[in-house]
Amino acid sequence: MHRMTKELPTAGDQRRSQLLRGVLDLCLLSLIAERPRYGYEFIEALTESGLELVGEGSIYPLLARMERAGLVEPFRAPSPSGGAPRKYYRLSEAGRAELERGRIVWQGFTAQADRILTRTTHGGTTP
């Protein structure tokens, strides 16, 4: 079960939050690549994956920038839960290409960072 109430952030939470912010655009693009989503659905999907944003509304400026850049295309559709139609986002061709490029960069980066971090996992290296 995921934590749904906010507690005081620890140093670890802050680092996770910073890391997430650096890769949030790719996470959103990847979530839309699965299927079109509206704002709150991104938060649900991130939370289900164990990633919680401090100030979940910060996805909206990011979505607005991605919309301006032509990476996502908005459209209106009824919400499955009823009520007023929601603004959904779907991936454009440019967004799909950006996601692929971003994935390669992220995987390369995490592999390199991982190599450095695991080098000193068990007591460190000798000079």
Added chain:
Amino acid sequence: MTNEHVLAVCRSNWEYRGIDDASVREMLAELTAHLEDAAAAGRAPRDVVGPDVKAFAASWARARMPLHRRALRMAAMVPFVVGGLLLVSHLLHWTTVVDIDAGRLAFWLSIGVVTVFLELRKGTIGFGKGWIVALVVGLPVLFLTQKLVGEETLFLLPLWASALLTLPGVGYLVAERRRAPRPAES
């Protein structure tokens, strides 16, 4: 911090920053739905917008319409409004040319400059305040210029030129409408 408070602060901030009415409505609808969903999941408005509502609103506004886009909008909309009023002038006098004297030119220029300055600094001034700008700035400039320079006709503005002035604004409005989210295709 309540949902209503968050929405009121955001609306005021976005209007202050010159976000157009359709975009403000769309952003408010999106935020309202999110706040309601978050409340149903037991989360507070503060969890959605963070501790500083104004900073959240400003960040969204900058992402939605950066300064260069607001300036572009102004550059298209000011001639549109001037062209529209000139077309009304053509219609009222039932003529294909309008006399332009120095006073009239100064009147429009002063209103245009003050409107652009106010809208870039303070956001959309709206119809009512637009009239106040015309009365407080435009009319004194008109009378002063006519007193100093006289009322001789500088040039005649043909109907096609007035129509031409509206074109950038028409193009901008069409492009803005196309950018608006469409209903889902079935």
